[in-house]
Amino acid sequence: MAYTEEELKKELENKEYEYGFYTDIDSDTFPVGLNEEVVRRISQKKNEPDWMTQWRLKAFEAWKNMEEPDWANVQYKKPDYQAISYYSAPKKKDQYKSLDEVDPELLKTFEKLGISLDEQKSLTGVAVDIVMDSVSVATTFKKTLAEKGIIFCSISEAIQEHSELVRKYLGTIIPIKDNYFAALNSAVFSDGSFCYIPKGVRCPMELSTYFRINQAGTGQFERTLVIADESSYVSYLEGCTAPSRDENQLHAAVVELIALDNAEIKYSTVQNWFPGDKNGKGGVYNFVTKRGICHNNSKISWTQVETGSAVTWKYPSCILKGNHSIGEFYSIALTNNHQQADTGTKMIHIGENTKSTIISKGISAGQSQNSYRGLVQVHPKATNARNFSQCDSLLMGNHCGAHTFPYIEVKNKTAQIEHEATTSKIGEDQIFYCNQRGIDSEKAIALVVNGFSKEVLNKLPMEFAVEAQKLLEISLEGSVG
Amino acid sequence: MLTIENLHAKVEGKQILNGIDLDVKAGEVHAIMGPNGSGKSTLSSVIAGHQDYEVIQGTMLMEGQELSDLSPEERAHKGIFLSFQYPIEIPGVSVTNFIKTAINASRKAKGLEDMPANIMLKKIREKSALLEIDSRFLSRSLNEGFSGGEKKRNEIFQMAMLEPKLSILDETDSGLDIDALKVVANGVNKLRSKDNAVIVITHYQRLLEYIVPDFVHVLWEGKIVKSGTKDLAIELEEKGYDWIKEMA
Numbered sequence: 001m002a003y004t005e006e007e008l009k010k011e012l013e014n015k016e017y018e019y020g021f022y023t024d025i026d027s028d029t030f031p032v033g034l035n036e037e038v039v040r041r042i043s044q045k046k047n048e049p050d051w052m053t054q055w056r057l058k059a060f061e062a063w064k065n066m067e068e069p070d071w072a073n074v075q076y077k078k079p080d081y082q083a084i085s086y087y088s089a090p091k092k093k094d095q096y097k098s099l100d101e102v103d104p105e106l107l108k109t110f111e112k113l114g115i116s117l118d119e120q121k122s123l124t125g126v127a128v129d130i131v132m133d134s135v136s137v138a139t140t141f142k143k144t145l146a147e148k149g150i151i152f153c154s155i156s157e158a159i160q161e162h163s164e165l166v167r168k169y170l171g172t173i174i175p176i177k178d179n180y181f182a183a184l185n186s187a188v189f190s191d192g193s194f195c196y197i198p199k200g201v202r203c204p205m206e207l208s209t210y211f212r213i214n215q216a217g218t219g220q221f222e223r224t225l226v227i228a229d230e231s232s233y234v235s236y237l238e239g240c241t242a243p244s245r246d247e248n249q250l251h252a253a254v255v256e257l258i259a260l261d262n263a264e265i266k267y268s269t270v271q272n273w274f275p276g277d278k279n280g281k282g283g284v285y286n287f288v289t290k291r292g293i294c295h296n297n298s299k300i301s302w303t304q305v306e307t308g309s310a311v312t313w314k315y316p317s318c319i320l321k322g323n324h325s326i327g328e329f330y331s332i333a334l335t336n337n338h339q340q341a342d343t344g345t346k347m348i349h350i351g352e353n354t355k356s357t358i359i360s361k362g363i364s365a366g367q368s369q370n371s372y373r374g375l376v377q378v379h380p381k382a383t384n385a386r387n388f389s390q391c392d393s394l395l396m397g398n399h400c401g402a403h404t405f406p407y408i409e410v411k412n413k414t415a416q417i418e419h420e421a422t423t424s425k426i427g428e429d430q431i432f433y434c435n436q437r438g439i440d441s442e443k444a445i446a447l448v449v450n451g452f453s454k455e456v457l458n459k460l461p462m463e464f465a466v467e468a469q470k471l472l473e474i475s476l477e478g479s480v481g
Numbered sequence: 482m483l484t485i486e487n488l489h490a491k492v493e494g495k496q497i498l499n500g501i502d503l504d505v506k507a508g509e510v511h512a513i514m515g516p517n518g519s520g521k522s523t524l525s526s527v528i529a530g531h532q533d534y535e536v537i538q539g540t541m542l543m544e545g546q547e548l549s550d551l552s553p554e555e556r557a558h559k560g561i562f563l564s565f566q567y568p569i570e571i572p573g574v575s576v577t578n579f580i581k582t583a584i585n586a587s588r589k590a591k592g593l594e595d596m597p598a599n600i601m602l603k604k605i606r607e608k609s610a611l612l613e614i615d616s617r618f619l620s621r622s623l624n625e626g627f628s629g630g631e632k633k634r635n636e637i638f639q640m641a642m643l644e645p646k647l648s649i650l651d652e653t654d655s656g657l658d659i660d661a662l663k664v665v666a667n668g669v670n671k672l673r674s675k676d677n678a679v680i681v682i683t684h685y686q687r688l689l690e691y692i693v694p695d696f697v698h699v700l701w702e703g704k705i706v707k708s709g710t711k712d713l714a715i716e717l718e719e720k721g722y723d724w725i726k727e728m729a
Contacts, residue, residue: 427569428532429569430569430570430571432532432553432569433568433569433571434571434583435530435553435554436530436553436557436562436563436565437557437562437583437586437639437643438557438584438587439583439586440552440554440586441554443582443586447571447574447578447579448571450573451571451572451573451574451622451623452572452573453573454573454574
């Protein structure tokens with residue numbers, strides 16, 4: 001399928017006109033602070049139905065009584081949740097007659113994110129839903145998707161237009177009280193993506209979302225809900241970039257996936273939030289809850305490339321409820337300078353003959369700390385559950401750390417659990433060998449790292465794999481010592 | 482091409498090379514022989530620029546430029562190639578990807594664009610045929626799980642791809658059976674031209690039956706103690722190294 005630029009423009013214009021900037025120009029950003037009133041105002045801004053407002057308020061009530069978790073192997077100054085603004089939307093100047101009239105700054109941002117129209121054109125087959133400072137500004141390819149009955153829109157829109165679906169599934173996989181950050185997100189989420197694939201439909205293109213934190217001092221709380229109905233398939237890509245900021249910014253997203261019988265969801269993330277500077281100043285706190293449920297014969301596959309953020313706290317998980325369901329987790333987590341990552345997965349085997357695979361590749365450089373934390377849980381009724389876990393760590397230099405915290409809880413004797421782990425260091429002999437072939441040390445390290453990460457990179461869709469490979473390279477720049 | 486004068490070098494505080502003189506011209510093949518620990522591999526590491534080796538005295542000029550001023554990769558860009566005695570493994574990086582990266586790094590250093598994929602592919606086919614390399618081999622991780630013979634063949638394949646001016650083959654014959662040795666030697670011979678030169682470092686004369694040198698040098702205690710033609714290699718094979726040691 002190929003979209004003409006004209007069609008694309010039209011889509012963008014329509015989208016902006018229809019849904020884009022409905023906010024009051026003067027109150028684009030809320031003052032800092034969080035209380036019941038703020039939660040109500042967010043809901044009101046988005047013109048949400050009462051059930052949604054009540055849901056948020058319930059979450060806020062729960063959050064107030066919860067404690068920020070401190071079991072992860074990360075150290076940071078806890079954010080002052082009253083010093084954050086919980087809502088910000090891009091400013092609107094005028095209505096656009098054509099794309100030429102769109103704020104060039106906004107277009108420039110898109111270009112920087114690598115989603116210029118030209119690129120979009122060449123990347124046919126990728127539909128993009130852009131979340132920029134909380135409000136979804138543009139959705140493309142919607143028409144094609146609509147023909148197949150696929151719904152791909154912002155969560156705000158879904159709450160309006162597909163209320164019954166949202167209401168049925170929102171918070172069912174990650175309850176509002178699940179954890180501190182999930183509760184916060186449930187109370188204040190400003191936008192995010194929603195996706196529904198109808199029964200028997202194979203989504204013909206990769207669905208893609210770019211997130212970006214733009215305004216200083218604003219937190220970003222996206223909410224994503226993906227529902228793959230029976231026998232459907234969808235591949236979903238999520239990319240994140242954030243420009244340099246001195247203050248730490250909070251990012252607490254929630255992603256829920258529902259794979260009904262015989263369905264398959266592939267969810268890929270490339271996360272490149274601002275990691276802070278060389279001295280560990282600034283950077284994004286990335287506290288994310290991602291979880292999916294697999295019904296009978298269904299499959300959820302998480303692939304993540306995490307190179308950004310000052311602190312990462314993230315465990316994309318699978319609840320293998322249905323018989324013969326499959327959960328997969330493929331992860332590359334790279335930390336450099338003073339970054340800290342505590343990431344991994346939970347595979348909860350409930351159904352019979354459930355299978356899970358975990359491949360985790362941690363790369364630590366500089367003074368960073370990189371932890372894998374994973375739980376494989378086999379419930380009493382999960383006969384013949386199987387898990388294979390592989391956790392590899394690659395270290396660069398003598399000042400970084402790699403840690404592995406695998407938890408295994410088995411309550412059924414028929415389970416087969418395998419766990420493999422390796423730790424290696426980039427050797428001087430490897431670097432010299434590359435040097436001798438004319439490859440400089442920086443490139444040599446990139447080569448070794450890409451080789452190390454290959455198993456996971458191969459799981460990413462093609463264009464994302466190339467991007468991720470570049471990202472690994474960029475993230476390690478200057479780490480040669 | 483390469484002129485080494487009075488070269489002294491040390492590694493980990495220990496002096497290994499004690500005044501090497503060597504003059505290699507384009508079109509020539511030099512063999513450097515000597516017993517274990519005489520400094521053969523040290524010489525190759527010093528020429529290639531391994532950071533653990535320190536030049537204390539003397540000069541190494543490659544086409545008039547002092548090599549000590551250049552990083553290992555700059556030396557490679559100038560056309561120096563070292564076939565490693567123990568090639569290094571890089572898991573997850575295919576032979577093809579590695580050689581592509583190496584070729585393009587050298588081209589970039591010369592201000593050239595990346596080699597177009599079709600030309601690269603043609604070249605890979607041609608050179609792998611020369612060394613009787615199976616195409617499946619090219620997609621394997623670099624040196625990972627390779628047999629001794631495969632590793633050495635892969636080194637010569639890289640040499641063929643990079644087309645260096647000066648190739649140093651460090652104990653390329655070690656770990657090779659006779660068939661593999663012939664293939665490797667045959668490959669090296671086909672790559673010889675009036676514009677490039679080869680230094681063959683070996684313990685045994687066996688390899689020199691197939692790669693016939695113009696000059697043979699005997700290294701002992703970090704110095705070249707005797708130089709001659711290929712007949713010297715044969716003499717060494719017959720008499721061993723003891724008479725050289727006595728002579729020195």
